[in-house]
Amino acid sequence: MRRLLTVLATLATLSLTNCGYNTIQSGDEQVKANWSEVVNQYQRRADLVPNLVNSVKGFAQQEKDVLLGVTNARAKVGSIQATPEMLNDPAALQKFQQAQGELTNALSRLLVVTENYPQLKSDALFRDLTSQLGGTEDRITVARNRFIKSVQDYNTTIRTFPTNLTAMAFGYKAKPNFTVENEKEISTAPKVDFNPAPATVSK
DSSP states (O other): HHHHHHHHHHHHHHHTTTTTTHHHHHHHHHHHHHHHHHHHHHHHHHHHHHHHHHHTTTTTTTOHHHHHHHHHHHHHHHTTOOOGGGGOOHHHHHHHHHHHHHHHHHHHHHHHHHHGHHHHHHHHHHHHHHHHHHHHHHHHHHHHHHHHHHHHHHHHHHTTTHHHHHHHHTOOOOOOOOOTHHHHHHHHHOOOSOOOOOOOOOO
């Protein structure tokens, strides 16, 4: 009986080397690494927001609603802890995405508003901040694309025979990926109107 168990254990060990277990582990680690870079770039953007808001305040005091919207969106982003466990929780990942999307929209509105302040656009600090923000958005796009690809590769691995058998045996499940809920909205460029509002005629 003991010899039979030893043989079965040996066969099981050998089978693990060809059943995709190591591939699953490698894919899982790649997803985590790419997720860390996504979070890193989002944090970089969040760190830029207070300085950007403060630079605009001095020029556009009357745009309180827009500035408050950016500040609130940034606070909401900061209240969500982006842990590795989020990678296995579709609801948590969706909540994270929604908060980041709200900050993206708030920043877009802020930058549209600033188009009405030529003196602000000539300010060196504002130019530097918007340049950094633009660069960060590009980095976010690259990081998200890498994360999306790694999740796609991982999910394909655990759904493909024979590694799907290993995934089922060890309880590995497909990971949620980024989705674009407001695709129509973000594909439309924000409108900038330089025409002053018509003056009201008093009677």
